[in-house]
Amino acid sequence: MKDIKTVGVVGFGVMGAAIGLNAAMSGYRVVFKELNDELVATMFAKGVKKPLEKRVAKGKMTQEQMDAVTGMITGTSSYDDLAVCDLVIEAAVEKQDLKIQVFTDVASACPADSIVVSNTSTFPIESLMTGVPSRDRVAGLHYFFPANVNRLVEVIRHPETSDDTYEALMAFARQNRKVPITVRDFPGFAINPVFIASYLILDAFFGDDCNARTLEQVSQDALGVKFGIMWVQNGTGLGTCYHAGASMYDYLAATEIGYPAVPASLKRKFEGGELWDLEGGEISTDAGLRQAVSDRLLGGIFAISTHLVEQRVVSITDLELGITTSLAWPRGPFAMMNEKGMAEVKRLVDVSAAAGDFKLPQKFAENDLTPWPGV
Numbered sequence: 431m432k433d434i435k436t437v438g439v440v441g442f443g444v445m446g447a448a449i450g451l452n453a454a455m456s457g458y459r460v461v462f463k464e465l466n467d468e469l470v471a472t473m474f475a476k477g478v479k480k481p482l483e484k485r486v487a488k489g490k491m492t493q494e495q496m497d498a499v500t501g502m503i504t505g506t507s508s509y510d511d512l513a514v515c516d517l518v519i520e521a522a523v524e525k526q527d528l529k530i531q532v533f534t535d536v537a538s539a540c541p542a543d544s545i546v547v548s549n550t551s552t553f554p555i556e557s558l559m560t561g562v563p564s565r566d567r568v569a570g571l572h573y574f575f576p577a578n579v580n581r582l583v584e585v586i587r588h589p590e591t592s593d594d595t596y597e598a599l600m601a602f603a604r605q606n607r608k609v610p611i612t613v614r615d616f617p618g619f620a621i622n623p624v625f626i627a628s629y630l631i632l633d634a635f636f637g638d639d640c641n642a643r644t645l646e647q648v649s650q651d652a653l654g655v656k657f658g659i660m661w662v663q664n665g666t667g668l669g670t671c672y673h674a675g676a677s678m679y680d681y682l683a684a685t686e687i688g689y690p691a692v693p694a695s696l697k698r699k700f701e702g703g704e705l706w707d708l709e710g711g712e713i714s715t716d717a718g719l720r721q722a723v724s725d726r727l728l729g730g731i732f733a734i735s736t737h738l739v740e741q742r743v744v745s746i747t748d749l750e751l752g753i754t755t756s757l758a759w760p761r762g763p764f765a766m767m768n769e770k771g772m773a774e775v776k777r778l779v780d781v782s783a784a785a786g787d788f789k790l791p792q793k794f795a796e797n798d799l800t801p802w803p804g805v
């Protein structure tokens with residue numbers, strides 16, 4: 431297994447900074463690569479020094495410890511300086527052509543056995559590695575925002591990722607005090623297909639009878655969470671939510687899985703530069719409406735989770751772990767299904783299929799109502 435000591439991070443933005451800082455604090459040497467030296471300096475001040483100084487001020491770290499961490503970090507605007515890296519994490523802007531070029535440039539700058547991964551949220555890893563000669567060392571390492579706090583990391587394997595590469599990435603994630611789950615290269619990977627579907631379904635109900643506060647409360651009640659799906663969308667940014675939703679729909683709607691369409695309400699809000707209003711208006715007391723929203727939300731979550739397992743994208747255990755870790759839901763979808771009872775779950779996935787959100791997973795098409803094992 432490749433012994434990772436030095437990590438390159440291409441793209442010293444919000445995610446790259448947190449990923450690299452996390453690695454430096456876990457004992458790795460880190461080389462940040464940006465477009466120019468000015469950006470390297472600005473981001474070092476903003477994304478490395480500032481958060482560390484805050485930790486020192488709060489007494490969570492000594493000045494000596496901070497100096498030791500910053501001493502592990504260098505920055506560059508040249509790919510040549512990544513030649514010392516055992517692992518390079520691509521965290522540049524979300525543009526496919528750019529990422530393909532970064533992978534190509536990294537592969538030609540680094541030794542043949544360096545591992546190259548992407549933190550892309552939407553592009554299949556396989557689509558990014560056309561310029562990399564040895565694809566067994568390519569994978570995905572998908573962190574979640576905010577990457578210094580959220581502990582989940584999806585380790586994405588495409589068909590040619592070697593066992594050695596995979597094992598080295600699992601060990602790297604654990605050394606970074608992250609919770610890694612194993613995911614097959616699939617549109618959106620494992621967590622986002624569930625999360626994105628949940629907000630597309632809710633947003634479709636938005637209108638005169640059903641305001642954002644109502645949708646927020648229904649999602650809190652259905653999932654048992656303190657912060658509901660509307661609140662999380664506001665935190666993510668409605669532009670990001672819209673583009674991610676459109677991308678998932680394009681990848682999956684016409685397949686045997688299906689996917690909810692992007693509702694006009696989300697497009698309007700994002701184009702108007704607005705957020706979901708979680709303060710204004712009365713919460714609806716219409717029990718029928720609330721039930722309809724809740725049924726379709728849960729039906730969609732249960733349908734996509736079942737599809738992901740049937741398609742061997744992720745195991746039941748890893749999806750449970752991933753959802754509870756990254757989204758902070760108290761229970762994952764499979765535990766929720768077992769708790770509700772499979773006859774009720776079948777009713778809910780039928781609601782989802784009738785609404786055109788998802789096709790019926792094989793288990794439910796065959797009327798197999800045995801509970802999920804191992805949860």
Ligand SMILES: NC(=O)c1ccc[n+]([C@@H]2O[C@H](COP(=O)([O-])OP(=O)(O)OC[C@H]3O[C@@H](n4cnc5c(N)ncnc54)[C@H](O)[C@@H]3O)[C@@H](O)[C@H]2O)c1
Binds near residue numbers: 446465574
């Ligand atoms: N922000 C999130 O919530 C989130 C979550 C998971 C994954 N991601 C993914 O992480 C990646 C980065 O997202 P972000 O939010 O940090 O974006 P960002 O815009 O904050 O940072 C991207 C950085 O990449 C730099 N860059 C562009 N081309 C480069 C090149 N050729 N060489 C070096 N640097 C280059 C830009 O100057 C910029 O500083 C994207 O692929 C995104 O989809 C983001």
